[in-house]
Amino acid sequence: MNEKQEKLIDKKGIRLDGRKADELRPVKLQVGVLGNADGSAYIEHGKNKILAAAFGPREVHPKHLMQADRMVLKVRYHMAPFSVQERKSPAPSRREVELSKVIKESLEPALFLELYPRTGVDVFIEVLQADGGTRCAAITAAALAIADAGVPMRDLVVGCAAGKVDDTVVLDLYDAEDKLGAADVPVAYMPSLNAITLLQMDGILDPEEFEKAVNMAMEGCKKIYDMQKEALKTKYMVVKEVEE
Amino acid sequence: MSSLVTKVRLKQIEQLIEKGKRLDDRGLLDTREIKIEQGVIEKAEGSARVFLGKTQVLVGVKVETGEPFPDTPNEGVLTVNAELVPVASPNFEPGPPDENSIELARVVDRGIRESKCIDNEKLCIEPGKKVFVVFVDVYVLNHDGNLIDAAALAAMAALMNTKMPNFEIKDGELKIKQGYTPLPVKGHPITVTTGKISGHLISDPTAEEEQVMDSRITFATKEDGKICAIQKGGSGYFSPQQILEASKIALDKAVELRKKLDW
Numbered sequence: 001m002n003e004k005q006e007k008l009i010d011k012k013g014i015r016l017d018g019r020k021a022d023e024l025r026p027v028k029l030q031v032g033v034l035g036n037a038d039g040s041a042y043i044e045h046g047k048n049k050i051l052a053a054a055f056g057p058r059e060v061h062p063k064h065l066m067q068a069d070r071m072v073l074k075v076r077y078h079m080a081p082f083s084v085q086e087r088k089s090p091a092p093s094r095r096e097v098e099l100s101k102v103i104k105e106s107l108e109p110a111l112f113l114e115l116y117p118r119t120g121v122d123v124f125i126e127v128l129q130a131d132g133g134t135r136c137a138a139i140t141a142a143a144l145a146i147a148d149a150g151v152p153m154r155d156l157v158v159g160c161a162a163g164k165v166d167d168t169v170v171l172d173l174y175d176a177e178d179k180l181g182a183a184d185v186p187v188a189y190m191p192s193l194n195a196i197t198l199l200q201m202d203g204i205l206d207p208e209e210f211e212k213a214v215n216m217a218m219e220g221c222k223k224i225y226d227m228q229k230e231a232l233k234t235k236y237m238v239v240k241e242v243e244e
Numbered sequence: 245m246s247s248l249v250t251k252v253r254l255k256q257i258e259q260l261i262e263k264g265k266r267l268d269d270r271g272l273l274d275t276r277e278i279k280i281e282q283g284v285i286e287k288a289e290g291s292a293r294v295f296l297g298k299t300q301v302l303v304g305v306k307v308e309t310g311e312p313f314p315d316t317p318n319e320g321v322l323t324v325n326a327e328l329v330p331v332a333s334p335n336f337e338p339g340p341p342d343e344n345s346i347e348l349a350r351v352v353d354r355g356i357r358e359s360k361c362i363d364n365e366k367l368c369i370e371p372g373k374k375v376f377v378v379f380v381d382v383y384v385l386n387h388d389g390n391l392i393d394a395a396a397l398a399a400m401a402a403l404m405n406t407k408m409p410n411f412e413i414k415d416g417e418l419k420i421k422q423g424y425t426p427l428p429v430k431g432h433p434i435t436v437t438t439g440k441i442s443g444h445l446i447s448d449p450t451a452e453e454e455q456v457m458d459s460r461i462t463f464a465t466k467e468d469g470k471i472c473a474i475q476k477g478g479s480g481y482f483s484p485q486q487i488l489e490a491s492k493i494a495l496d497k498a499v500e501l502r503k504k505l506d507w
Contacts, residue, residue, distance in 0.1 A: 025252045094346050101343040101477075105459070108479035183472070195481035199461065201474035207495065211472050211488060218484065 006164045008177055017046075019158040021170045022108070024160070024220055029140070031148050033231070037124075039149025043141040046174050047131035047147035052141035056121035056151040071116035075104035077138055099135050106139050106188035106198035107146065111152045121151055133161045139188045139198065140224055147232060155190035156228050157197055159222035162187070162213040164205055169212045171220045185210070187217035191225045200228035259276065261441045270298075270363060273309075273493060275448040278484045280397065280505070282405040289320070290406025290427065294398035297450065298388035301395050303380060303402040307409070309369060309418065310377040320367020320375040324353035326395065333387040333451070341428075345476065352382060352435070355464030361431035363405065369463040374418060376408055378427070389450040392462050396435035399400045400507075404429050423426035432507035433472055436494035437462040438482060445490060447497065461487065463494035467502070471495075 009015050019025070025046030028208045034040035037053035060066040065074075077100045081087045092100075107123070123145060136159030143157040158161055163173045165181040178184050183203025196214075205213060260266055270276070276297030285291035290305035312319060326349035328336045341349070356362065367376040380402065382395045407424035439449040439457040449457055458480025464473040471491065476482065482490070503506075 038432040058501065089299050094341075094350060097343050097346045098350050101347055102475075105477060105479050109481040113479075190481065193481075194483055196476070196484060196487055197481045199474055199482070199487060201471065204358065204466070204470050204472050206470045207491060214487060215485060 007219040008180060008182075009168055009170075013168070015165070015170065017174060021168050022216060022219070024172050024223060025174065027140075027224055027225050027227055029144065031144050031231045031235040034092070037145070037149070039145045039147065039151070041141040041144035041148060043137050043144075045133065045137035045140070046172075047129060048127070048134055048137045050131040050134065050137050050141050051126045051128060052138065052145040053124045054121060054142070054145040054151070055124075056149065057116050057119035057151060058121075060120035066118055066120070069117050070113040071111065073104055073111060073113070073123070074120060075100050075107065075123045075125065077103055077127070077135070077141070079130060079134070083127050084128045099138075102198055102200065103135060103139055104140070106159070106213045107157055107197060109197045110143065110155055110157050110190060111146070112152055112154070115152075121146065121149070130171050131184065132178040132223065133159075135159065135198075136161050136186050136188065139227060144157055144228055144231060148235070155192045155195075156225060157188050157190055158221040158225045158228060159186065159188045159198065160217050160224055161185060162217040162220065164203065164209060164213065168217060169179060171216050183209075183213070185213045185217060185223065185240055187214060189218050189221040191218075191222050253452065254364055256334045257453055257456050258442050261444050261446065264444075266328050266446070267452065272444060275449075275462050275497065278397070278501070278504075282401055288470055289403075289408070290402045292304075292398050292401035292405055293385075294394050296390060296394040296397070296401045299390060299394045299451075300384075300386035300387060301384050301391065301398040302383040303398040304383065305406045305427075306379040306381070306404045307406065308379065309374055312368070314370065315365070317372035318368045319364035320362075321377040321416065322353070322357060322362060322364070322426070323377065323382065324349045324356070324380045324382065324399065326352065326384070328384050328387070330343035331386075332384045336384075336387070347475075348384075348395055349382060351392050351462060351473065351475045352380070352474070355396050355433045355435050356380075356399060358432035359431055359464065359466050359472040361400075361429060361433055361466075363430055364424060366428040367408070370413065378403075378406070387434065387451055389452070389454050390448050392437050393435050393448065396433075396464065400432055400434075403427055404432075431466055432502070433464045433466055434498035434501055435462060435464040435473075435507070438490040438493050439478075440486065442483060445486060445493065447493065451502050459493070461490045463491055464493040465495055465498045469495060
């Protein structure tokens with residue numbers, strides 16, 4: 001734990017990877033990257049590289065999960081064995097089971113579940129490389145994949161984390177900051193509806209710092225939201241031109 | 245799920261809450277009666293049973309020796325597991341932990357771990373080789389809602405009641421000696437969940453209320469008023485204002501409960 005003594009932010013307020021406190025990592029989004037999925041998206045968020053694929057609305061499997069009055073959203077968040085420093089067993093860990101659940105619950109508010117009874121939408125998330133903040137980046141990509149599948153949505157869902165490193169509240173922690181920092185607050189947000197759909201925290205924050213972190217994360221979400229819309233336009237504008 | 249409680253009853257819960265009332269006559273932010281019994285399982289190193297209204301959770305703690313994690317060679321290991329056993333609800337089935345029990349265990353774990361309420365270094369026997377492993381097993385005995393708060397409370401009460409075997413190292417060999425020392429518990433995180441039904445925040449939801457609940461948000465807080473873990477659950481959302489409101493409710497409730505329990 002002696003690494004903990006090392007400063008993660010220098011005197012000028014610059015973080016180890018060269019960013020300012022409220023600066024995002026570079027984000028690259030691409031929609032429609034897979035042939036067989038009904039919708040798909042790829043995100044590079046810093047060194048995170050994540051694929052999301054959406055299938056549906058389609059029949060629910062296994063059948064007993066089908067709901068007579070609504071659509072069932074299923075989400076699997078999965079990390080590739082090579083996505084982290086030490087090989088991760090491909091079997092789903094407890095962490096992945098929990099993240100699958102909270103990601104599902106972060107996407108559900110965006111969908112009109114009650115309008116599609118007896119159907120299911122399946123979202124599969126594969127983390128190809130992880131560098132802190134994968135659940136948030138996964139949500140950003142998953143929302144795009146669902147939109148790309150043509151499933152009507154109330155809004156896109158964007159994920160972004162804030163946290164506390166040394167004594168500063170910072171945006172979008174990467175792996176080292178996540179591990180050595182004081183707290184991590186992942187947030188998922190629907191900007192047009194001003195609705196928070198995922199909120200978790202580990203670490204220690206006082207209430208003021210917590211409020212600041214949530215606000216900072218929402219600002220980060222808004223920036224990524226613009227990129228999400230741009231990514232959708234990039235795919236569908238091209239199609240339009242071809243049709244004409 | 246909704247086959248158990250008729251749609252009419254669920255509608256009634258919603259309508260009452262819109263008027264600021266609840267089926268059991270509680271106010272929206274009232275918590276049910278809490279009762280804690282410690283040391284209920286003699287063969288466990290620590291145990292506690294918590295009654296939260298009709299919700300009943302038993303936690304047993306077993307202390308064994310094992311290897312530390314490579315990145316924390318001087319620290320003991322804490323693991324939390326939760327079982328939603330079939331005695332607790334007609335909706336629970338036997339089998340390996342599902343996403344609900346895994347989430348429950350991980351949220352309880354997070355509150356304890358992040359608050360650093362256990363002096364992990366005191367659980368080290370031989371750095372890098374042997375440490376105490378503390379198994380916290382959450383057993384839900386009767387499910388009437390708000391399992392997270394009941395389980396977190398029971399886990400904390402059980403840890404406070406936990407004894408570690410005395411030991412000495414002789415010629416590199418671990419020898420268990422007579423007697424016990426208490427587990428080094430330094431703090432008492434308190435976990436408070438707030439639910440949202442038809443746009444209203446409510447405390448300590450019952451199982452029926454959980455069926456109409458859009459979403460919930462859980463805050464674990466420490467003695468000094470700092471937050472140490474958060475988890476949002478359920479398929480709804482919160483506005484940023486509601487999140488802040490829920491955090492204030494959780495902090496106030498924790499102060500109240502600490503006073504009551506003398507934690």
